[in-house]
Amino acid sequence: MTSPSASSRKVLSKIACGRLQKELVEWQVNPPAGFKHKVSDNLQRWVIEVNGAPGTLYANETYQLQVDFPEHYPMEAPQVIFVPPAPLHPHIYSNGHICLAQPLRVFLVQQRPADNDRYVKNCRNGRSPKETRWWFHDDKV
Amino acid sequence: MTEQVRRRELDLSSSFCRTVYSEIEEVGWENLVRLGEDLTSLSFRITFGTISDLKPNLQGNVCFAGISLEERAVSNCSRHLFLSDRDEKGRVHIMEILLDKAYPKCPPSVSADVPYIFKLEWSMNSRLKDAVQQFQEHVEKLQDFWSTLDDIDRSLWVVDPKQPHRATSFRQINTGDDCSIMLLINANDPRSIPEMKGKLLPENLASVLDTQLPGPPDAHKSGQHSECGICYAQYLPIDDELGAKSGSGTDYTCDNNTCSRAFHSVCLGDWLRSITTTRQSFDVLFGNCPYCSEPVAVKISTKK
Numbered sequence: 436m437t438s439p440s441a442s443s444r445k446v447l448s449k450i451a452c453g454r455l456q457k458e459l460v461e462w463q464v465n466p467p468a469g470f471k472h473k474v475s476d477n478l479q480r481w482v483i484e485v486n487g488a489p490g491t492l493y494a495n496e497t498y499q500l501q502v503d504f505p506e507h508y509p510m511e512a513p514q515v516i517f518v519p520p521a522p523l524h525p526h527i528y529s530n531g532h533i534c535l536a537q538p539l540r541v542f543l544v545q546q547r548p549a550d551n552d553r554y555v556k557n558c559r560n561g562r563s564p565k566e567t568r569w570w571f572h573d574d575k576v
Numbered sequence: 577m578t579e580q581v582r583r584r585e586l587d588l589s590s591s592f593c594r595t596v597y598s599e600i601e602e603v604g605w606e607n608l609v610r611l612g613e614d615l616t617s618l619s620f621r622i623t624f625g626t627i628s629d630l631k632p633n634l635q636g637n638v639c640f641a642g643i644s645l646e647e648r649a650v651s652n653c654s655r656h657l658f659l660s661d662r663d664e665k666g667r668v669h670i671m672e673i674l675l676d677k678a679y680p681k682c683p684p685s686v687s688a689d690v691p692y693i694f695k696l697e698w699s700m701n702s703r704l705k706d707a708v709q710q711f712q713e714h715v716e717k718l719q720d721f722w723s724t725l726d727d728i729d730r731s732l733w734v735v736d737p738k739q740p741h742r743a744t745s746f747r748q749i750n751t752g753d754d755c756s757i758m759l760l761i762n763a764n765d766p767r768s769i770p771e772m773k774g775k776l777l778p779e780n781l782a783s784v785l786d787t788q789l790p791g792p793p794d795a796h797k798s799g800q801h802s803e804c805g806i807c808y809a810q811y812l813p814i815d816d817e818l819g820a821k822s823g824s825g826t827d828y829t830c831d832n833n834t835c836s837r838a839f840h841s842v843c844l845g846d847w848l849r850s851i852t853t854t855r856q857s858f859d860v861l862f863g864n865c866p867y868c869s870e871p872v873a874v875k876i877s878t879k880k
Contacts, residue, residue, distance in 0.1 A: 449813035450843070456787060457808040509806060510850040 445506040447479055454509060455479075470500075479504050482518065498522050501531070514563050523547060530555045532564040595680060599704035607708075609670060616677070622669045622712055667722060669742065671711045673704070686711060689742040690718060691763040721745070724766040728759070755783050802826060805867055806843035818842060819877065828874055835868035845876040 447455065455478050462472045473482040483500040487493025499518040505511040517531035526534045528551050548554065558564075596615045600608055603620060610619040669688055676682035683698035684707055694714040696707060722742065728734065733750035740747070748758045760771040782788055788803050788810050803810045804826050814823045826838040845861055848854040854863035865872045 449815055450807045450809075453787065453813060454806075454808045507846075510846045 447504060447508065448506055451504060451506065451508040452478060455504060473499075487522070493522055496522065516564060525549075528554050528558075530558055532558065534564075589677075592677065592679065596675065596704075602703060602705045603708050616675045618673050618675070620671045620673070620708060622671050622708065622715060623667070667715075667719075667742070669711075669715055671708065673707065683707075690714065691721065691743050691745045718763060721761060721763045721766040724761055728761075802838055804840045804843050805837040806839055806847050812840055812842060821877070828872075830865045830868060830870065830872060832865065832868050832870040835865060835870065837865065837867045839874075841874050841876070844872065844874045848872075848874065 459472070459478070459481075466472065469486045469488065471484040471486075473484060475482065481502040481504075483502060485498045485500055487496040487498070498521065501516050501518050503514045505513065516533060517527060519529065519531050521527050521529060521531040523546060525546055525548050528534070528548055532554070534548065593615055596618075600611075600618070607620045607622070608618060609621045610617075612618065669690070672687045674685045674687075676684075680700070680702065683696055683702070684704070686693060686696055686707060688711065694710060696710060698707075725740070725745075725747065728747050728749065729740070732747075734740075734747050735750050735756050736748040737744055737746075745763055746758060746760050748756050750756050757772050762768055762770070788808075802825070804812075811823055811825050812818055812821055816822065821840070821842050824840070826840055828839045828841045828844055830837045830839070844866075847866055848861040848863040851863055854861055856862070859877075860873050860875050862871065862873050864870065
């Protein structure tokens, strides 16, 4: 369910492999605060534990982000979704897909996007959020 | 009065001389390679087992002639030369001994070309041959150590030292691919895994792992970037798909002096092609540096 195109994913190119190995080392040496890479032997799929930022509605909560890298990373963007249960947020669908024009910075309101049910239903056949033509609701949250 | 003092001194020194001569006799004059004029310094040649893979140039170092026993020392050397020709194994060691005028009340001090010296056990009844015997035992203990080093010298490409002494317990060896490694052999346990070190280790690791390892976080930012800003590698992978560029280093630098980020033109070309605002004129792509957003123009290879 959360790995839509996993079976059809192509293996990483040599360049992608090399770059990801370096990024992984950098994560291990110098991890961004609040984010923890879960150790695995899969270079193509990273699972990142995210701690809710202190002082927000998500403080003391832990969520898991799943980052899937495409064959031609970094020329193509990775796919980033929350592993359900995803945090309740107007830009995050219950299947973990994230609708964002900007990085997820401030979590202000705990609710699902307005079109959550319709969107999740449409994705049931295992569609990647990267295949979605996003319709940005509002930039206020 | 003074006559008496001088007489006693002479007596003393003649008894000292007698002692030294008789003790050298016990060790064997043929083993003496040097004797100081006042008899307070002397060197013995000590062989172990069935002697000597001495190399000719080492041979030269061995026979430096004593002052009063010049003839003898030289003839000894030539004799050993002959012996060493016949004998392939064993090693020759020079044991240098310094005697105090109060010898044998004071123990002799011993030095030699060994990784570490032994603690001399000495009593009033001890004689030079006892010191020699203790040195021989010490040398015997070190045979395994020297065999290990000889084995390294024989079978590996030793970068340093070029002409090692018997006391030298390290070898810097070439491990191929422009790598070398420093081996420190434990003289007490030469067959244990040697300590490996040297300033070249980070470079070695990078070569062996085929990747540029990140430096400490701060140095990383100010340091020169010779790695590509896109694939993060200094050299492209060896890949037939990359054609002539396979394995090549960064060949493009952002013209903006405050940026100067290095790229592979292959990577920058691929990056620009993935961006919708990039324009192409013949085989040149015009776009923006992914780091500083200043305009960049990169020539792309036409075939692909």
